[in-house]
Amino acid sequence: EAGVVQSPRYKIIEKKQPVAFWCNPISGHNTLYWYLQNLGQGPELLIRYENEEAVDDSQLPKDRFSAERLKGVDSTLKIQPAELGDSAVYLCASSYIGEDIQYFGAGTRLSVL
Amino acid sequence: GQQVMQIPQYQHVQEGEDFTTYCNSSTTLSNIQWYKQRPGGHPVFLIQLVKSGEVKKQKRLTFQFGEAKKNSSLHITATQTTDVGTYFCAGSGAGSYQLTFGKGTKLSVIP
Numbered sequence: 001e002a003g004v005v006q007s008p009r010y011k012i013i014e015k016k017q018p019v020a021f022w023c024n025p026i027s028g029h030n031t032l033y034w035y036l037q038n039l040g041q042g043p044e045l046l047i048r049y050e051n052e053e054a055v056d057d058s059q060l061p062k063d064r065f066s067a068e069r070l071k072g073v074d075s076t077l078k079i080q081p082a083e084l085g086d087s088a089v090y091l092c093a094s095s096y097i098g099e100d101i102q103y104f105g106a107g108t109r110l111s112v113l
Numbered sequence: 114g115q116q117v118m119q120i121p122q123y124q125h126v127q128e129g130e131d132f133t134t135y136c137n138s139s140t141t142l143s144n145i146q147w148y149k150q151r152p153g154g155h156p157v158f159l160i161q162l163v164k165s166g167e168v169k170k171q172k173r174l175t176f177q178f179g180e181a182k183k184n185s186s187l188h189i190t191a192t193q194t195t196d197v198g199t200y201f202c203a204g205s206g207a208g209s210y211q212l213t214f215g216k217g218t219k220l221s222v223i224p
Contacts, residue, residue: 031210042117042201042214043156056211091155100144100205102212104155 004105018080025094035091119215134218136202
């Protein structure tokens with residue numbers, strides 16, 4: 001069984017540019033999470049989807065961040081425009097609805113110059 | 114909001130020594146999970162504890178959940194170089210699927 005797939009693995013952009021990350025969860029997992037992980041810190045939740053519905057986006061900076069999961073499977077996270085402080089690893093995770101265990105993808109390491 | 118604190122932040126041990134990391138929550142948890150993140154890798158689920166006072170073992174790893182369900186610990190007996198990485202605890206409150214992660218304990222094992 002394939003795990004959570006994220007792309008790209010690395011992204012380098014200049015500040016004020018837009019950037020997008022893609023996530024394909026484990027097949028059958030209805031719940032999808034996007035996390036932000038800064039160096040030396042634990043993952044911090046940005047948004048949680050159950051199927052195509054964003055059920056918790058309270059931590060998502062909506063002025064520049066957006067996410068979608070149109071068909072309830074793949075998801076994209078976008079930043080526009082990116083700022084220097086957005087440099088971090090963006091992790092996607094998935095789980096079955098009602099289960100607590102989350103399975104993480106390899107993450108996208110974003111560097112904003 | 115819920116806060117989860119972990120100590121120590123870093124731990125350097127000689128191979129063969131034991132290692133313990135501690136996790137404390139500001140609120141009562143419904144469950145606590147432990148994850149391991151290797152250098153350059155992503156968090157990988159290790160175990161989930163649900164019951165008050167629960168103790169679970171995985172080979173050399175022993176996990177405990179406090180009686181009040183506000184603290185937990187991970188103990189590794191006789192560390193090996195393969196144990197290197199950052200260990201995170203993550204807790205969720207009653208009726209919530211949101212996990213709050215601690216900052217992690219980074220373990221270095223000196224051969």
